[in-house]
Amino acid sequence: MYSLGEIMEAKSIAVIGASRDPQKPGAQLLKVLKKVGFSGQVAGVNPQGGEVWATPLYRRLEEVPFPVDLAVLHIPPAAVPGALRDCAQKRVKGVVISSEGFAETGREGARIQREVQTILKSSGMRGFGPNTLGLVNTATGLTTSYFANPQMLQPGAIGFVAQSGIFVGALLRYLSSLKGLNLSKGIGLGNKVDVEETEALAYLREDKQTRLIAMYLEDVRAGRHFLKVARETAAQKPVLVLKGGRTPEGGKATATHTASMAMEDTIFEGVVKQAGLVRLASIDELIYTLKGFLFMPLPKGEQIAIVTYSGAQAIMSIDAAIEAKLKIAQFRPETRERIGRVIATPAKAQNPIDLFPDMLTHGFVKTSTEILEALLADPGVAAIIFISFANQEREAYGPLVEVLRNKNHKPVFFSLLGAKKDIEISQEFLEENGIPCFDFPERAVRVLARMGQYARQKSKALKEQ
């Protein structure tokens, strides 16, 4: 049986069912592989032969003149078992079954899916799907999704696993249009006829390019095994999880989506807790949390400092922090003194620090950089939330970025308010410089709380080992 790693490092791809119609999915995938610059060999298979997107189409898989590591199937369910036998003959290592119409649709689909399983088992080939866009390996430019583009294949540090068909592709398009949220590997599981979440997790745990793992799951097949692997993985890198089918109604819908088995959410929650996973409740929460983990180190405590220009936002941040079980740091005397020197009202040198209108006395840059230095130096401050104005001048936060450069031993999260366009300008600049920016400080606070919780679980897990 081939390992998942061998498939992810495939040096050649055959697209079975590549149409000569250049707009059809299989043909589009051949185009995408050219465009993203896949480093290996590529061929299409079509009973009529010919070519599409300057790629030859062979009548039969056996005619492909090079060994095929990975086959992508764009053919109807009934044709899949036959094609898989051809693949086995050709000594293909792995197959991605993109088509839908298997166990998620009823009895006949389920029968074919079982047949697929039998062929895979007896041949040692590894299978992904059915009903998935499949794989991404940004290190080699490998993708089996005909929606991919070069931006989506930029190398990053997120290992993404999704039990879904098209979702991983759509989300990837979104993620890759943000700053710094690129994938190392992407693994679509679909109906999980063979490769499932536990194997994907174990693979990503060992993958050098993957610093952080994000999962969208609809069920878990082998609970105990998953728990064991998840626990080992979370002790090494953060594992963020989003689960579809939390409610009975949602669970029922997963059956027709990826033929999932509903599982009690309390059971899944128990696995999350015992394994030390970071569970999120929505996609946007997943994305914000990814950003925090990727951009900043883990906090070494629960005490946060809040710098702000708006008392109201400071208060809402305090509420969010306390609700998330964080603490509001007490500054040491040196810190208070240092801050007191650059604000108009030294008595206000306490946490949260309200810069407005005090910053008008010494100017925003002097006041804010000095305060940031003081907070970075205070061992009683584990993390900093910096709430400020969006600025239409791209480099307005340049001096603050300079202070933070090479001093990122504690997380610093920005949150900017102002006109939407200005927020985009300032945010882009900050995130290009590795400083995460959140739409509202409450979000930053919640991400920080999750990072802190993960840090505690991880150090506990490491001690137990």
Next chain:
Amino acid sequence: MYSLGEIMEAKSIAVIGASRDPQKPGAQLLKVLKKVGFSGQVAGVNPQGGEVWATPLYRRLEEVPFPVDLAVLHIPPAAVPGALRDCAQKRVKGVVISSEGFAETGREGARIQREVQTILKSSGMRGFGPNTLGLVNTATGLTTSYFANPQMLQPGAIGFVAQSGIFVGALLRYLSSLKGLNLSKGIGLGNKVDVEETEALAYLREDKQTRLIAMYLEDVRAGRHFLKVARETAAQKPVLVLKGGRTPEGGKATATHTASMAMEDTIFEGVVKQAGLVRLASIDELIYTLKGFLFMPLPKGEQIAIVTYSGAQAIMSIDAAIEAKLKIAQFRPETRERIGRVIATPAKAQNPIDLFPDMLTHGFVKTSTEILEALLADPGVAAIIFISFANQEREAYGPLVEVLRNKNHKPVFFSLLGAKKDIEISQEFLEENGIPCFDFPERAVRVLARMGQYARQKSKALKEQ
């Protein structure tokens, strides 16, 4: 005693403490009033006389050659009582005290604040603040915030009340940079030396331009009276509330922000429930919820339909809907039949409707418009969540917008996924056409649940009257 309405309709403004330095706050306000086109008369008061931004500065308020309805004070706390006596002499109707340094800072500030209160009471003048940017009336171009700009003064339907200094200004800049989220009136309360939340609410209840009220509060002064007015107001228009100081730590911080009295959050929650207010937990939630209420009618039931291209997003939407106590609609046979005619797999004509890849058969436009028509016509569907691709072609959703035009008897919320830039293009087009677009469907679902809950409370309150 003047009414709040008389102050909001001020025909003339004097800025007391307007500096000749054009960059100082008072001078900036004079500039802003010119720029936003305030319809009334404007003067500055400065002991040295002169002019700034082509506006005359009078040495004393009594020298201003026209009656002054509203005075804005940009002077230190100690000078405020004297200036107020001048205002009373001049028969000024209302004063906005922008300066900070009153009850929120300690004993001396509290003493001055009490003196201010006494002068206001004996003269009948109405006071806002201290420690507030004050008032906005977009119908007359009135603003007392030196951060305002013409975009922020575009007339809208949101009446906004904020117990804060600078926050209302910063948030207003953000809101006004989005589509369709403009204010009718804005009222900053600051330390609430005179005008407080209950009076502001009663005023906005009667204000014709205000269709919806949003409040940021740190405390409530007269609980019973507030409850009564809030209940009457919520029976007429939605009242959205965000409260700072939910936690003991946050409550403590409100004391130094707006000299607020901490109140048990359970008590405030009781008021919210009894009055039928819509309570939000963060600014972003407030903004999403505003959008739903402003753009769409209230739902007439709890049954939602979900149209999607991504099974995973549909499942996450179902989970969010069930968690928010909504229901997944059962389509009537006519609806299923009609939908079955435009998708490739008629058996899939159920809720949620997964368009992908079925829409490839008849094309996206035909499939999606026909489905939308069918759902709008089904009386068992109270609201529609439409999950789709962001598209870089601005008018890609034009045909869907046409279907919805003049048929907005039930809420239709969009949620688009794709590259960030494409989302912005599609969202701008949809929102310009009155269709709200949410970053992720879970958000749309939660807003819908809040609108439904408000609709039920409102009809109950109307029956009881």
